[in-house]
Amino acid sequence: MAEAAQTPSERPQVVACRDVTREYTRGSESRFSRQTHPTVTALEGVSVDIRPGEFVGIAGPSGSGKSTLLHLLAGLDTPSEGEVTLAGTKTTGLSEQRRARLRLEHVGIVFQHFYLLPSISARGNVALPLVEYGVGKSTRRETATDLLGRVGLDNRTTHKPGELSGGEQQRVAIARALATDPEVLIADEPTGELDTETGDRIIGVLRASTDDRAVVVASHDERVLEETDRVLRLRDGRLVSDG
Numbered sequence: 329m330a331e332a333a334q335t336p337s338e339r340p341q342v343v344a345c346r347d348v349t350r351e352y353t354r355g356s357e358s359r360f361s362r363q364t365h366p367t368v369t370a371l372e373g374v375s376v377d378i379r380p381g382e383f384v385g386i387a388g389p390s391g392s393g394k395s396t397l398l399h400l401l402a403g404l405d406t407p408s409e410g411e412v413t414l415a416g417t418k419t420t421g422l423s424e425q426r427r428a429r430l431r432l433e434h435v436g437i438v439f440q441h442f443y444l445l446p447s448i449s450a451r452g453n454v455a456l457p458l459v460e461y462g463v464g465k466s467t468r469r470e471t472a473t474d475l476l477g478r479v480g481l482d483n484r485t486t487h488k489p490g491e492l493s494g495g496e497q498q499r500v501a502i503a504r505a506l507a508t509d510p511e512v513l514i515a516d517e518p519t520g521e522l523d524t525e526t527g528d529r530i531i532g533v534l535r536a537s538t539d540d541r542a543v544v545v546a547s548h549d550e551r552v553l554e555e556t557d558r559v560l561r562l563r564d565g566r567l568v569s570d571g
């Protein structure tokens with residue numbers, strides 16, 4: 329069946345979590361103390377499928393496991409138990425280097441605090457993942473300029489991050505995350521510190537990115553969650569609803 333004729337629910341999943349648990353052990357034994365801190369179970373028994381074309385929200389109170397789940401979905405972290413399969417590859421057991429390659433090839437990541445390089449232009453920042461990908465300079469420039477146009481920043485391509493507003497920097501970060509044309513775009517609190525109008529613009533840019541990929545957003549912002557197709561609600565590390 330042609331891809332275009334498929335609805336998101338008919339497409340194969342791009343990320344699958346099966347009965348995933350993530351525990352953090354805080355502190356460690358030292359020479360002077362045998363006492364270890366208790367283990368925190370940040371996620372427990374979470375199973376989720378995410379397919380291209382879906383705009384998925386992750387919601388829940390502070391500490392409920394949203395960022396932990398996002399990091400697992402993005403291949404930034406691996407579960408203590410259970411399995412995460414990203415673009416057909418299980419993340420557990422891969423070396424750091426192979427996991428980094430898997431992310432480079434399949435995932436775009438947007439953090440709340442952008443993490444743009446201050447000394448280079450918006451266009452240079454967007455082109456950075458393509459350097460790692462081995463794309464030539466003129467194609468990098470062309471792609472980065474095109475992506476900045478798509479997020480409404482045609483007239484800011486040569487500005488450095490410090491010369492841009494928070495919302496503009498966030499749009500540069502989204503354009504950078506899209507540079508490698510990833511199958512899944514992951515965003516952690518992308519509207520966190522933005523005013524309503526700027527936040528709405530970011531939501532629009534994320535929504536417009538879902539045509540051929542999955543977009544997964546962890547957020548406290550109900551305006552973001554209302555725009556998604558589906559919300560995964562977490563409480564105390566457990567998935568309490570999916571729909």
Ligand SMILES: Nc1ncnc2c1ncn2[C@@H]1O[C@H](COP(=O)(O)OP(=O)(O)OP(=O)(O)O)[C@@H](O)[C@H]1O
Binds near residue numbers: 369395397
């Ligand atoms: N590196 C870590 N070491 C120890 N505990 C951690 C670590 N990261 C997260 N936790 C704990 O895991 C739980 C889930 O954290 P997580 O950051 O996933 O929650 P969250 O829902 O994203 O919270 P917020 O909305 O406040 O960002 C919390 O109890 C947190 O304290």
